Amino acid sequence: MxxxxxxxxxxxxxxxxxxxxxxxxxxxxxxxxxxxxxxxxxxxxxxxxxxxxxxxxxxxxxxxxxxxxxxxxxxxxxxxxxxxxxxxxxxxxxxxxxxxxxxxxxxxxxxxxxxxxxxxxxxxxxxxxxxxxxxxxxxxxxxxxxxxxxxxxxxxxxxxxxxxxxxxxxxxxDVDGIYSSDPRVVPTARRMKEITYNEMLEMARLGAGVMHPRSVELGMHYDMPIHVRSTFTQEPGTFIREEYTMEEKEFVIRGVTHDTNVAKIAVLGVADQPGIAYKIFSTLAEANVDVDMIVQSVRAMDKHIIDMVFTIAQGDAPQAKKLLERLKTEMEFSGLMIDENVAKVSVVGAGMLGNPGIAATTFGALADAGINIEVISTSEISISCLIELDRVKEAVNAIHARFFPD
Amino acid sequence: MxxxxxxxxxxxxxxxxxxxxxxxxxxxxxxxxxxxxxxxxxxxxxxxxxxxxxxxxxxxxxxxxxxxxxxxxxxxxxxxxxxxxxxxxxxxxxxxxxxxxxxxxxxxxxxxxxxxxxxxxxxxxxxxxxxxxxxxxxxxxxxxxxxxxxxxxxxxxxxxxxxxxxxxxxxxxDVDGIYSSDPRVVPTARRMKEITYNEMLEMARLGAGVMHPRSVELGMHYDMPIHVRSTFTQEPGTFIREEYTMEEKEFVIRGVTHDTNVAKIAVLGVADQPGIAYKIFSTLAEANVDVDMIVQSVRAMDKHIIDMVFTIAQGDAPQAKKLLERLKTEMEFSGLMIDENVAKVSVVGAGMLGNPGIAATTFGALADAGINIEVISTSEISISCLIELDRVKEAVNAIHARFFPD
CATH class of the missing domain: 3.40.1160.10 (Acetylglutamate kinase-like)
Structure with missing residues (x-):
């Protein structure tokens, strides 16, 4: 029973x-x-x-x-x-x-x-x-x-x-499981038999649309296996659970995701003083603007001037622009750039911890395809690259082909 | 307040x-x-x-x-x-x-x-x-x-x-109160300012469609005045309550109703023995057939033979026919007639108790219009006459004109 x-x-x-x-x-x-x-x-x-x-x-x-x-x-x-x-x-x-x-x-x-x-x-x-x-x-x-x-x-x-x-x-x-990438973008995407809660959450966060993170979190909390299946076919689907039980362990990454609902914001020429990052990001947080990838770079010519680059959801861009322009009265910076012509591609997999080859493989795939990486960010189980919007499909396929050869 | x-x-x-x-x-x-x-x-x-x-x-x-x-x-x-x-x-x-x-x-x-x-x-x-x-x-x-x-x-x-x-x-x-008769049938029908629970219940039972008896019974039980009004006009409407408070007391009857959902059944030539009425009506009651007006008449020529006439709802007629035909094996009668070409007109009013003139006025109105009365039944607050279906509108108007002169 x-x-x-x-x-x-x-x-x-x-x-x-x-x-x-x-x-x-x-x-x-x-x-x-x-x-x-x-x-x-x-x-x-x-x-x-x-x-x-x-x-x-x-x-x-x-x-x-x-x-x-x-x-x-x-x-x-x-x-x-x-x-x-x-x-x-x-x-x-x-x-x-x-x-x-x-x-x-x-x-x-x-x-x-x-x-x-x-x-x-x-x-x-x-x-x-x-x-x-x-x-x-x-x-x-x-x-x-x-x-x-x-x-x-x-x-x-x-x-x-x-x-x-x-x-x-x-x-x-309406899909028959969790795929290694969006099958509409990557025709060779593989359906996974299993995936861990953590990987599924990271994939959802990074653009995979099948499961809302909330139910996955609840499944993780109560250790309740979630079986994602198609209403319209008899395919076996994908189990989301705590740990792998089957042979697919062999893949170090579980999926390649992409997210085109991204805007890149660059606050340029900021005087490098304590509290600058706090001021920028607390202003955005108060207005409920979620900030994702953050890179702070120091200019070679003048070590006291920095550029602050980060990404937000495109829908938040107009409000972020207004808030940051208002900040100009409180802090000095030379320019503000907002670029919606970007996308984020990510690889996700619990297996990448302690496996530096994964980052190299990812960057190599993009380099060989001639795709420039604008921003990089990493978590315990993912690597994300911000690239030009027009090349997102190419990028996802190039990376996917390296990790999931036919 | x-x-x-x-x-x-x-x-x-x-x-x-x-x-x-x-x-x-x-x-x-x-x-x-x-x-x-x-x-x-x-x-x-x-x-x-x-x-x-x-x-x-x-x-x-x-x-x-x-x-x-x-x-x-x-x-x-x-x-x-x-x-x-x-x-x-x-x-x-x-x-x-x-x-x-x-x-x-x-x-x-x-x-x-x-x-x-x-x-x-x-x-x-x-x-x-x-x-x-x-x-x-x-x-x-x-x-x-x-x-x-x-x-x-x-x-x-x-x-x-x-x-x-x-x-x-x-x-x-969608109507603006309780009328002395259905205004679609009687153009001169008067809107009542007040009516008692009992009268309203009797009118509903006898064919007035505005209020379902159930809510009126509940109002009566809790002595909760019910004010019937129109959604679409500002007219004062009608109060349904325990007793009159106003001048309309002067009308001895409150309404003239009619009901065309009636079938007359005649069980003819029944041997007059104890238990005959019980046998007929218990058979119908067991099948949930509601019987309304009942008249038992003795034949002048043979005092041991009676005719039993009563009315039921038209929808119950086929079932009643079947049940009564089956009864023929248990009791003797000479004929069974079912007539759906009938209607019931009624006058309702608490004021008719102890006022024999009301029955006379009602019968007189029908007689003057040349309308034959097939069955008569009375309650404490109503008198009903079964007449030919085609003349129902005429009958209602004739009676209404006597009790509610312009």
Whole structure:
């Protein structure tokens, strides 16, 4: 007997026909004594439709009432999916976030789960029913309905799996696993059988879009294996877990990612005094501008003048520009350059710690392709290079070919 | 200061524009220190749309999952209405059935309210907020979402008014009050300023469609005055309450109603023995066929043979026919006639007790119009006549003209 939590996203349940297909698939893959919890998102465009309704009333589409509104989306899909199971001959029961025991804090629209009391879910499972749980929602201790924000339904699935001590949590999505690179960019990208939580988090941070970091962090915290699979195929998918169990250990890196939502900012000719970096980055932090790669360089001709180069998300660029221009009244610098014509390519892998050849291989691949590296940054399990935007596809393929030969 | 519960139906909140109009009206009529609870139904056709979704999955559109599905309709409208109040500058908070403290029994799709804990509603009112409550829904003691079935939202409104000991409960609808007869049939029908619970119940039972009896019964039980008003006009409407307070006492009857959903059944030539009536009507009762007017007549020629005539709803006619034909094996009768070409016209009024002139006036009006009366039945506060279907409009107008002269 296995206890498995399966999560299907909005595109998997976009129509009544697709809902029936999901129910059919779950029943087909279920062994007779398995206990199954299915977590679903709202159908297709439902959430967007609800947001449009709210916008027809007010500009103020945040706060408590927005969650009251949006939570109905998942409530519709759980009811319909439970009906589909019944239609196919298997007892099922749907549960909203609060019925499934999810309590959250009071941060409406992006609430954090503070607890899960899975008694009712367990009781229904023990009664032989498939339990269908609404993703993305919970209840505050005051009894207000909340939604979990981005990545919410995946997080619901991993949380309920952790609460039930499930064997694992399956996330069904429109791709069939985690790839060594984005297959739309790198046709030879390999699907991984396994990847560690840490690697997955680093890949997500560096541009891989399949999994939201939040659910991976939760999986890591509770050591709950996450199995990423395709809704539309029977491929084996990828397990995200604490450590490798299989032969793929042989690859020192797990993936080559890229991120084009990057702007490079250069604050030029700053007098090198203590507190300069603090002033620049605290100003940005106060305005919630997230800074990524940072390089401070000293000019050969004048050791008291430095250039400060860093990257931010492109959407933050106009605000950063305004904030830095205002700083000019408080500190001296000779120029400010903002360049959106850049992209970041990264290699990720737990195996690179203590393996200096990886950086060399990466830089070598870019050099051989004639691609200039503007900024380099490293973490324990990744190396990132800022390059010219137009060459990002070439760069990712060049690096990928070195680490994953055919 | 007054505490008022206002209920708006689905057609009043069918679009974002109408929702804003409802909010605007509530604020306009609100004195600065009034406390206001607004109960709303699902927007326009939402419930039908949800039922269609369910039907695309299964034929089994009853039970727990159906309530899970349907309850989302009101949850959408409460959120949007609360947003509309906020947009217009007044603090508001929406509450689902369970948040507003409604507990029900476990009769999914037609649950009965078993309790209301209005603490949270009261607390929000005391904090100066308008509270927007979802009609039509509650929660069982096991934590399952239920809906209340027909007349549910009106019932929610009266129940929350009773729970809060509100001053009165206003039901906004698409007509501007209770009329002495259906204005589509009787152009000279008068709008009543007041009517008693008992009269309203009797009128509803006898065909008046404005108010579902359930909410009126609840109002009567808790002595909660119900004010029926139009969403679309400023007319004063009608108060349903225990006793008259105003001049309209002078009318001995309150209304002339009609019901065309009637079939007449005649069981002819039955041997007059003890237990015959019991056998006929218990057979029908076991199959949930509701019997209304009953007349037993003895034949002048043979005092041991009777005819039994009664009425039922037209939808029950085929089943009644089958049941009665089967009875022929157990008891003797010479014939069975079913006539759907009939209608019932009734006069209702608490004032008719001890006023024999009313029956005479009613029969006289029909006689003068040349309309034959097939069956007569009376209650404490009503007289009903079964007549030919084609003449119902004529009959209602003739009777109405006698009791409500211009």
């Amino acid at each position: 296995a206890l498995i939590v399966k999560k299907f996203g909005g595109s998997s349940v976009a129509t009544p026909e697709k809902i029936i297909a999901v129910a059919r698939r779950v029943l087909k893959e279920k062994n007779s004594d398995d206990q199954i919890v299915v977590v679903v998102s709202a159908m297709g465009d439902t959430t967007d439709d609800l947001i449009s309704l709210a916008k027809a009333i007010t500009d103020q589409t945040t706060g408590r009432e927005m969650d009251m509104l949006l939570a109905t989306g998942e409530q519709v899909s759980i009811a319909l999916l439970a009906m589909a199971f019944a239609k196919l001959g298997h007892e099922a029961v749907s549960m909203t976030g609060f019925q499934a025991g999810f309590t959250t804090n009071e941060m409406f629209n992006k609430a954090k789960i503070t607890g899960i009391a899975a008694d009712r879910v367990r009781q229904e499972l023990n009664a032989g029913k498939i339990v269908v749980v609404a993703g993305f929602q919970g209840l505050t201790k005051n009894g207000d309905i909340t939604t979990l924000g981005r990545g919410g339904s995946d997080t619901t699935a991993v949380a309920v799996a952790a609460g039930l001590k499930a064997d694992h949590c399956e996330i069904y999505t | 007054a505490l008022i519960v206002k209920k708006f139906g689905g057609s009043s909140v069918a679009t974002p524009e109408k929702i804003i109009a409802v909010a605007r009206r509530v604020l306009k009529e609100k004195n600065s220190d009034d406390q206001i609870v607004v109960v709303v139904s699902a927007m326009g056709d939402t419930t039908d749309d949800l039922i269609s979704l369910a039907k695309a999955i299964t034929d089994q559109t009853t039970g727990r999952e159906m309530d899970m599905l349907l309850a989302t309709g009101e949850q959408v409208s409460i959120a949007l209405l609360a947003m509309a109040f906020a947009k217009l500058g007044h603090e508001a908070v929406s509450m689902t059935g369970f948040q507003a403290g409604f507990t029900t029994n476990e009769m999914f799709n037609k649950a009965k309210i078993t309790g209301i804990a209005a603490d949270r509603v009261r607390q929000e009112l005391n904090a100066g907020k308008i509270v927007v409550v979802a009609g039509f829904q509650g929660l069982t003691k096991n934590g399952d979402i239920t809906t209340l079935g027909r007349g549910g939202s009106d019932t929610t409104a009266v129940a929350v008014a009773a729970g809060l000991k509100a001053d009165h409960c206003e039901i906004y609808t």
